[in-house]
Amino acid sequence: MFLLKHHEILGELRVTGTNAMSLKTARALTIAYLALMTISITWPGLLPFARIEPLILGLPFSMAWIAGWVAGSVVVLYLLDRVERRHRQEGDH
Amino acid sequence: MEQWLLVSIVIAGYLLLTLTIGLMAGRRSSDSVAGFVAADRSFGLLVMYFVTGASVFSAFAFLGGPGWAYSRGAAAFYILAYGALGMAPFYWMGPRAASLGRKHGFVTQAQLVTGRFPSNSLSSLIALVSLVAFVPYITLQMRGAGIVIEAVTDGHVPLWLGAAVAYGIVIVYVLSAGAMAVGWTNTFQGIFMVVIAWALGLYLPFRLYGGVRPMFERIATERPDLLTLPGLTATGDPWTWGAYTSLIIVSAVGLMMWPHLFMKAFTAKDDETLRRTVILFPTFQLFLIPIFLIGFSGVLFAGQPPAPDFILPFMILETGLPAIVVGLFCAGALSASMSTGDALLHASASVVVQDGVTKYLDLDDRAQRRLMRGIVLITGGIAYYFALDPDSSLVQLLASAYGIISQLAPPVVAAMYWKRATTTGAISGLVAGTATAFFFFLNPELKLLDLHEGVLGLMVHIPTLVAVSLRTPRQDEGHLRGFFS
Numbered sequence: 001m002f003l004l005k006h007h008e009i010l011g012e013l014r015v016t017g018t019n020a021m022s023l024k025t026a027r028a029l030t031i032a033y034l035a036l037m038t039i040s041i042t043w044p045g046l047l048p049f050a051r052i053e054p055l056i057l058g059l060p061f062s063m064a065w066i067a068g069w070v071a072g073s074v075v076v077l078y079l080l081d082r083v084e085r086r087h088r089q090e091g092d093h
Numbered sequence: 094m095e096q097w098l099l100v101s102i103v104i105a106g107y108l109l110l111t112l113t114i115g116l117m118a119g120r121r122s123s124d125s126v127a128g129f130v131a132a133d134r135s136f137g138l139l140v141m142y143f144v145t146g147a148s149v150f151s152a153f154a155f156l157g158g159p160g161w162a163y164s165r166g167a168a169a170f171y172i173l174a175y176g177a178l179g180m181a182p183f184y185w186m187g188p189r190a191a192s193l194g195r196k197h198g199f200v201t202q203a204q205l206v207t208g209r210f211p212s213n214s215l216s217s218l219i220a221l222v223s224l225v226a227f228v229p230y231i232t233l234q235m236r237g238a239g240i241v242i243e244a245v246t247d248g249h250v251p252l253w254l255g256a257a258v259a260y261g262i263v264i265v266y267v268l269s270a271g272a273m274a275v276g277w278t279n280t281f282q283g284i285f286m287v288v289i290a291w292a293l294g295l296y297l298p299f300r301l302y303g304g305v306r307p308m309f310e311r312i313a314t315e316r317p318d319l320l321t322l323p324g325l326t327a328t329g330d331p332w333t334w335g336a337y338t339s340l341i342i343v344s345a346v347g348l349m350m351w352p353h354l355f356m357k358a359f360t361a362k363d364d365e366t367l368r369r370t371v372i373l374f375p376t377f378q379l380f381l382i383p384i385f386l387i388g389f390s391g392v393l394f395a396g397q398p399p400a401p402d403f404i405l406p407f408m409i410l411e412t413g414l415p416a417i418v419v420g421l422f423c424a425g426a427l428s429a430s431m432s433t434g435d436a437l438l439h440a441s442a443s444v445v446v447q448d449g450v451t452k453y454l455d456l457d458d459r460a461q462r463r464l465m466r467g468i469v470l471i472t473g474g475i476a477y478y479f480a481l482d483p484d485s486s487l488v489q490l491l492a493s494a495y496g497i498i499s500q501l502a503p504p505v506v507a508a509m510y511w512k513r514a515t516t517t518g519a520i521s522g523l524v525a526g527t528a529t530a531f532f533f534f535l536n537p538e539l540k541l542l543d544l545h546e547g548v549l550g551l552m553v554h555i556p557t558l559v560a561v562s563l564r565t566p567r568q569d570e571g572h573l574r575g576f577f578s
Contacts, residue, residue: 034181041174042341043323043334050167050322052313058306059382060313060320062167066174067382070375073177077184077372084368 026083033076037069096416097247103420104242104427108262111278111431115266118277140276141361141370143283144436145354146377149176150286151230151433155426156237158381159408160401162388166316168324168332169385175341177375179348184371188364189509190355193576202355202505203448209508209576210516213452218523219501220449223352224472226494227441231476234434235260237402239480241426244406245419253481259427263435264473268466276360278435282428287380289425294383297390297408305386312392319392335542340492343547347499353440355505442468493534496547500526503551503558511562512573518562526554 039045049065056064154172161169190205199205203219235256242255250258266278295305302308313320323337349355361367391404398407409422442465450456450464503522507514530550533540541549 030181034178038178038342038345041178042338046322052309052317052320055306055309055313058304058309060167060309062320062322063170063173063382063385066170067379070173070177070378073181074372074375077181077375080184081368081372 021083023083023087026080030076030080033073037073041066041069096419097245097249099416100245100420100423101250103417104245104423107420107424107427108259111281111428112262112266114281115262115278116269118266138366138369140280141357141366142373142377143280144276144360145357145370145374146380147279147283147286147428147432149348149354149377149433150380150429151234151237153233153237153433154381154384155286155290155429156240156402156405158384159388159391159405160403162385163391163404164325164329164401165327165332166319166324166392167322168326168337169388170322170324171337171341171344173378173381173385175344176348176378178341179345180371180374183349183358184368186349186506186509187358187361187367187371190358191361191364191367193509194359197575200356200359201444201447202350202352202501203444206501206504206508206519207448210504210514210519212516212520215504215516215520215523216448216452218520219504220444222497222501222523222527223444223448224441226351226498227437228472228476228479229494231434231437231441231472232479234430234437235476235480238427238430238434240403241406241423241430244403245410245423256477256480259431260434260473260477263431263438264469267435267439267469279432282432286425286428286432287377289422289428290380290383290387293405293409293422293425294386297412298386300412301390301394308386308390308393312389316392333543335544339543339545339548343495343499343545343551346502346551347495347547350498350501350505351440352444353436356440356443438469438473441472442466445472493530493546496530496534496545496550497527499547500530500550500554503554507558507562509576512577513562513567514558515562515565515568517565518558518560521561522554522558525557526550529553 036045040049046062046065050062052060052062054061059067158169158172161172190199190202193199193205193208197204197208199208203216203223206219207213207216236252238259239252239256242250242259243252246255298305298308302311309320318331319325323332323334326332357370358367361370387408388404391398391408394408394411396407396411398404405426406423409419414422445468446461446465451461456464500523503526504519507519527550529552530546533546533549537546540546
């Protein structure tokens with residue numbers, strides 16, 4: 001379920017494109033990602049993924065799961081920054 | 094030549110290089126308080142990135158990280174989990190704090206808080222809270238440096254001497270050059286640490302097990318308890334989800350409240366640099382993966398280090414690497430210790446003088462700088478005294494330091510984002526939260542659901558801040574305009 005939501009957010013970012021996105025939406029999506037990440041890497045959201053198998057790139061599943069959310073946050077913050085920067089340049093924040 | 098002598102030469106060379114970089118950097122800094130505390134607000138992206146990364150990754154991550162993976166298994170994943178979460182809000186908070194800093198001339202976070210909530214006692218309270226959290230943290234870094242040097246020189250350079258030499262160097266460059274030296278040495282040490290961690294983290298599993306996957310397959314068969322979240326306690330019993338989850342929360346909340354990290358908002362050249370640092374920060378976080386691999390590689394290894402924290406130097410020595418490589422690895426671990434230790438020493442002096450002493454004494458710029466240097470020496474001396482004491486409860490003190498430092502989050506956030514907050518509210522919240530955290534630190538058996546005392550503190554702190562603020566008169570509109578224009 002959490003995996004699904006994760007993809008939905010990234011999917012929405014791709015579909016909307018960062019050019020057309022408003023500052024409000026971008027901030028809301030970033031905060032949603034961070035909230036979802038918090039749940040997914042702690043109890044209880046982590047429970048379904050707190051497993052060893054299958055190994056991902058040789059790493060235990062739970063470790064790769066947490067690392068994946070961390071790596072994902074770079075992408076989300078980068079996309080947020082693109083929107084924020086455009087708004088700063090237009091000077092309408 | 095004997096191995097330990099060769100190793101010592103490599104380490105000595107490394108320390109000399111660090112000293113040179115630190116002293117050279119100082120020549121670029123102005124001789125003022127803004128120069129010492131905030132490097133004249135001049136750090137670009139490269140320096141900021143490594144300053145932040147290298148100050149977060151301390152001896153605790155470099156020695157404690159593998160130690161946790163080795164002895165407590167999956168419990169160590171918490172270190173990987175909290176960093177990105179703790180840093181992300183700084184994308185907005187950092188530039189906001191920076192712009193308030195430029196407008197009102199703040200160089201510490203207590204100045205930011207007391208700029209909004211004017212009170213000398215609040216300022217001293219924040220200085221005191223920071224200092225109480227700092228000392229065990231610096232002690233840990235010094236001990237880390239001493240442990241590494243003692244282990245790899247076969248005891249020829251004992252802990253007290255190793256720690257003294259490494260931190261003598263740190264103190265020399267912090268004293269002479271302040272923030273500018275911390276910035277440039279951390280850039281050098283940061284690069285060094287990343288390279289060392291990945292090299293060793295991949296080398297050991299391949300050398301001992303033929304790869305990362307075969308290593309985990311074997312651990313999964315022979316020690317599945319170790320890889321099952323939330324991992325084990327220090328004594329080898331299963332850990333609780335309450336403790337795991339609340340440690341992530343309190344570390345994420347506390348991370349950017351460490352004065353040496355928060356103050357980066359005031360050292361950055363511009364807001365763009367700050368934001369980029371936040372975006373790139375999680376990449377630094379991923380460097381914990383090889384750190385964990387180092388620890389896991391020791392799990393099924395025949396020998397045993399004297400204590401889990403020794404696992405990194407132990408594995409380096411036991412796998413028969415050439416002396417020069419051993420020396421370089423130790424230099425990497427020393428980097429981790431020194432790059433956090435210098436930032437901590439520097440920040441503690443800035444905080445004590447700016448937020449404590451100058452509230453009661455009127456000192457000119459020169460006198461302040463001199464006093465800061467004195468505090469660096471005193472704090473260093475106290476931490477060194479504790480570092481020589483082989484009392485292992487220091488690690489527990491560090492966890493508690495996070496509980497205390499996280500109590501700075503509500504007043505900092507309220508100062509920048511909540512108009513209705515009042516001075517009385519901020520003080521009441523901080524006192525109540527810190528007292529609660531301290532109470533549960535002393536009485537761990539009373540902790541609800543095994544939650545971290547810092548989280549329990551916040552559960553009292555935030556409602557107190559809100560309730561008292563709402564019951565006290567709203568701040569003057571003119572005063573608020575300085576913060577919310």
